[in-house]
Amino acid sequence: MGRKNIKDLRRQEIVKAFYKTAKAEGLQNTSIAKIAEAMDVNPSLILHNFKNKDELVLALIDYILSRYQKIYSTQKDGTSIDHLKEVLNNLFSRKWNALISDDVYYSCYSLIFRNNVIRSKYKELHDSLRVWLESHLLECIEEGSLKLEDPKRTANLIYTILEGAYYYLCMEKNVAKKDEIMEQYKQHAYDILKLEA
CATH class of the missing domain: 1.10.10 (Arc Repressor Mutant, subunit A)
Incomplete structure (x- = not known):
């Protein structure tokens, strides 16, 4: 052992x-x-x-997933809605960039078009991120602080906004502009949930 x-x-x-x-x-x-x-x-x-670099890439994708889990870490105190807001604020911030380099992430991502195992790993990674957000939404529903008809669909919609935002923002060099755009996307997520930011 x-x-x-x-x-x-x-x-x-x-x-x-x-x-x-x-x-x-x-x-x-x-x-x-x-x-x-x-x-x-x-x-x-x-x-x-x-065995080879391909096996290392698969391990790297697992590493990326483990790093991304940190974005869901919240303060122990507080209600479920407090935790959800903290997670949303983390998701729509540059904390992602501190966890994993966009260059490494998207270089690995581009391999999904040539390697089915890597495609499966990335799908697993993205599905996990959605499930984690959905679990926060369900906790808020149980707490009575959020009303949603379909938390899974809502989590998917918020992630679609988030993924599009990060993809687009990789091309923006101006940091102030990046922050302004990300704030707009975050507000869209809060609007979907009918919450005050």
Whole structure:
């Protein structure tokens, strides 16, 4: 059992080094040799843990999902509606960018068109994000602080707005303009929920 934990830790360490290298060099320019150099290890250590770069990319997508879960962390105190507002404020903020580089995210995303396993991983990632938001909506409904006919559909709609916003904002260089546009999109989400921002 201890051996498995050490192996898991080593794999996580490699994936983090892969992410950092891909962020600095670009995903397409990142090789096993460059990751090994960044870690100051022999490339055979990486190949002992991952068969090839494709397997590393799959692990990277799992890493992205685990990072995105942090956006759902809320203060322990407060009501369900307080937690939902905190999550919405996090979702429609630049906290996403601090979690995962847009460059790495979209470079991995582009692989869905050529690799069915990566497509499935990304679908799983996006479905999970929607389910997490839906669970917050359901908690608010149970609390009596929110009235929705179809929380699943509402979560999907909010995520459609969010994904479109981030895709578009990748092209905007002006930080103030980005914040202004994101604030508008956040307001749309609050309007859908009939909540005050």
